[in-house]
Amino acid sequence: MKHKISRERNYFHLKMSDQSIGNSILAKFQQISHEKELARNELVATKPFGDCTSSDLEKIEEAVKRKHEVDQNKRKKKSSDNNFHVGLSEKDVGITEFINSTSKGFTGIIKHRCSDFQVHEIDLEGNIVELKSTDLPTISEETDTASESEHRSILSEDVWKSLDEVVNSDSLTATYELDVTGKSKTERTLIHKAVKFVYGPKVFSNTTSKDDKTFLQIGKCKTKERACWPANRGPFLHFTLYKENIDTTNVVSLIARKLRVRTNTISYSGTKDKRGKTTQRMCIKRRPAEDLHRYKFYQFKLGDYCYKYDSLRLGDLKGNKFTIAIRNIEAPDTEINDSLKALKENGFINYYGLQRFGCSSVASTYMVGKAILLKDWKQAIEYILKPREGERCPEQIKKATNTWWKTKNAELAVKCLPKSDNSIEGKILRALKVQGEDQYYNALFAIPRNTMLLYVHAYQSLIWNKVVSKRIKEFGLKTLPGDLMYDGDEDIEAVKNDGDDVDKEDNDDNEDKDDENDKQETEEFCDKEKSAKTRIKLNVKKLSSEDVSKVSFNAIVLPLPGNDIEYPENVTKEWYSEFLKEDGLTLEHFKNASAAFSLYGSYRKIVGIAEELNWKICNYNSYDDDLILSDLDKLQNISLPEQPKDAQYKAVILDFKLKPSLYATMVLREVMKCETSAYHHAVLTRETHTNKDEHQDEKKVKTD
Numbered sequence: 001m002k003h004k005i006s007r008e009r010n011y012f013h014l015k016m017s018d019q020s021i022g023n024s025i026l027a028k029f030q031q032i033s034h035e036k037e038l039a040r041n042e043l044v045a046t047k048p049f050g051d052c053t054s055s056d057l058e059k060i061e062e063a064v065k066r067k068h069e070v071d072q073n074k075r076k077k078k079s080s081d082n083n084f085h086v087g088l089s090e091k092d093v094g095i096t097e098f099i100n101s102t103s104k105g106f107t108g109i110i111k112h113r114c115s116d117f118q119v120h121e122i123d124l125e126g127n128i129v130e131l132k133s134t135d136l137p138t139i140s141e142e143t144d145t146a147s148e149s150e151h152r153s154i155l156s157e158d159v160w161k162s163l164d165e166v167v168n169s170d171s172l173t174a175t176y177e178l179d180v181t182g183k184s185k186t187e188r189t190l191i192h193k194a195v196k197f198v199y200g201p202k203v204f205s206n207t208t209s210k211d212d213k214t215f216l217q218i219g220k221c222k223t224k225e226r227a228c229w230p231a232n233r234g235p236f237l238h239f240t241l242y243k244e245n246i247d248t249t250n251v252v253s254l255i256a257r258k259l260r261v262r263t264n265t266i267s268y269s270g271t272k273d274k275r276g277k278t279t280q281r282m283c284i285k286r287r288p289a290e291d292l293h294r295y296k297f298y299q300f301k302l303g304d305y306c307y308k309y310d311s312l313r314l315g316d317l318k319g320n321k322f323t324i325a326i327r328n329i330e331a332p333d334t335e336i337n338d339s340l341k342a343l344k345e346n347g348f349i350n351y352y353g354l355q356r357f358g359c360s361s362v363a364s365t366y367m368v369g370k371a372i373l374l375k376d377w378k379q380a381i382e383y384i385l386k387p388r389e390g391e392r393c394p395e396q397i398k399k400a401t402n403t404w405w406k407t408k409n410a411e412l413a414v415k416c417l418p419k420s421d422n423s424i425e426g427k428i429l430r431a432l433k434v435q436g437e438d439q440y441y442n443a444l445f446a447i448p449r450n451t452m453l454l455y456v457h458a459y460q461s462l463i464w465n466k467v468v469s470k471r472i473k474e475f476g477l478k479t480l481p482g483d484l485m486y487d488g489d490e491d492i493e494a495v496k497n498d499g500d501d502v503d504k505e506d507n508d509d510n511e512d513k514d515d516e517n518d519k520q521e522t523e524e525f526c527d528k529e530k531s532a533k534t535r536i537k538l539n540v541k542k543l544s545s546e547d548v549s550k551v552s553f554n555a556i557v558l559p560l561p562g563n564d565i566e567y568p569e570n571v572t573k574e575w576y577s578e579f580l581k582e583d584g585l586t587l588e589h590f591k592n593a594s595a596a597f598s599l600y601g602s603y604r605k606i607v608g609i610a611e612e613l614n615w616k617i618c619n620y621n622s623y624d625d626d627l628i629l630s631d632l633d634k635l636q637n638i639s640l641p642e643q644p645k646d647a648q649y650k651a652v653i654l655d656f657k658l659k660p661s662l663y664a665t666m667v668l669r670e671v672m673k674c675e676t677s678a679y680h681h682a683v684l685t686r687e688t689h690t691n692k693d694e695h696q697d698e699k700k701v702k703t704d
Helices: 002-046 056-080 148-152 155-166 185-202 248-259 289-293 333-346 365-373 377-385 395-407 410-414 424-435 440-444 449-475 516-532 570-582 631-635 666-671 678-703
Strands: 117-120 175-181 203-210 213-221 237-245 265-266 277-285 300-308 317-328 482-488 540-542 558-561 603-607 611-620 647-656
Touching: 148 185, 155 175, 155 185, 155 203, 155 213, 155 395, 185 203, 185 213, 203 440, 237 248, 237 289, 237 631, 248 265, 248 277, 277 631, 289 300, 317 333, 317 666, 333 611, 333 647, 333 666, 365 377, 365 449, 365 570, 377 395, 377 440, 395 410, 395 424, 410 424, 449 558, 482 558, 647 666
Parallel strands: 117 277
Antiparallel strands: 117 317, 175 213, 203 213, 237 277, 237 300, 265 277, 317 647, 482 540, 558 603, 611 647
16 A cells, blocks of 8 residues: 555555646746747837838847847846855965066956866976877787897806895795996886796786885786786886866766776876866786776876886876967966066966965865874864865765764765765765764874875975965075075985975775785885885075075075974074964974874975966967867867958967976966966856856847
8 A cells, every 4th residue: 555655655646746847938938939920020010010021030049149148148147156165365375576677468268168177297318208009019929039148147156146035935915126326218128027937927016215225126926817817018108198278186086987907006206186088097906907008087098108117106197288379368468478488487476376375265185284293183174174175075975974064963974975076075974973972183184195295295384385485575586595406406306395296185095995915015006105205305505695696596495494494594583473362373283293293394486487487478369279280189189260351359379488486376376366266267268258148149139
């Protein structure tokens, strides 16, 4: 009986739903018919309907269509700026000054389309990474023509004896570490090949780092799957990733899910911007190119496959090449050229950009970092779980955080999340549910260490920005006694304090399987990640009074606060303490921070340089025209639309290179002298759309 009632209810609801849909369609049809009738009556008032021609009827249709467009524009104008998520402003994170404050700058729109912001990675050899082919490699196997004696001559007899002992031992964990410090990549590859030639698939070889030295670690393979890998093929499949409007970490998660592997078996040099079209290299261990080639992905393409003996590590890049379009410029060409010439000559203030601090003004990443330094674990958790109205967030996470904030009941909040959830908020809520509602410290350590570091690094970056702004405001571009500069190779960068290449989230435990082979590969990749993040302590020297006149301001560095860095011997050092005191902190908090955070500190140049800067001013006629060809466009032989000489809109296209830790948005800020926040440019875009629609309406009225 209950089932019958249920079926009847379902039928009733379906019927009512169908009726509602039908009524809605009927109402819309009646509205359109009524509007057509009104338009027809207007025309008949001046001309009998019987005398109406087909062109008159077309005018009726056009009048109705125009009325819809006008109504839509009215609705757009009525909407407030609150429809956009405001987020952080540059002033909120200490970004206030300019290198050249006398130049006018100009107003324009950045990132209007994904194609307006394109990034190409520059590898360690200085090559610009581009997607050139999506085909499988024509030759997937290398032919090794060298004899065994030639291979054995690469290493000494003592080394071969030690390797024989490892291979012939009963232990599966026995390894031999060969010191290859100072050897080139080519030399290391020859050693890899020699070991593989002599022992075949029975052994693996990985490059690791320890105590500022590089080692080749050689051991026995543990699984049959490894034994199937061709002996003369490098164990790492390298490939090019081209992506559009998607985070690098999301791409990694999607690939890992398809291949059913851990995300940390896929490595790369650094993350790239989401809002743009970007190209970079990646690699995965012991996977044939065919495994990746068979899948079709919506927002990214893979290609340029090849096998190598070394993996990619975080920081394995020389920088990035940017091609950026700034649209809807009204300034004269002379002002545009003057601003760009000033940038080329003087550089820009090397601020940490807004990307470093997240998108939330309610609970920014630096706020969480401050709470961690204060060891206020409850406050840190509350910042992360605080509801953020108006911000983009999956509905289920929004519901879960709202539930927790109102009830402080983690068990109830977790019920709002899907089982597949891997969000930071989800990790914390599940930890609170299992370990106790007041176990904030344990809940914080339930999230990946990399993510926790991001919070603290964001706070360090905030202090750096504030100190730099005060320095420029007080002394301009003047070098002072006691300032710091690099003493040695200034191109060495510590990976963990890079700028644009910061992961928003570490998804290493969003996995599908966990067999023995995965465990071994995970351990090896963890070793590689640790070695990639091995701290390189940069040497600095303090300028004497005699040095000041000899050293350019462009060479001056300022430290991020930490427990193992030097501060300038001038008034600048006092500013660090002043800004920290405002937040209830001292320099001692960095020394007393948990060992998990490793807050050594680092150094960063005050002035950044946009290398090989070039630009061109162009005009375009349609607001949404593509202005830059992407790698995929070139592969598909797509060309840019031809523009008339009298095209109504103006844009400038910039082309330049930056080192890994520099922000392209800070380059644009120096040129344009305006905010680079997404909110600011969203408002500009909407205003432009509104003005365009009004202009088109006026033209139509005049035509009619």
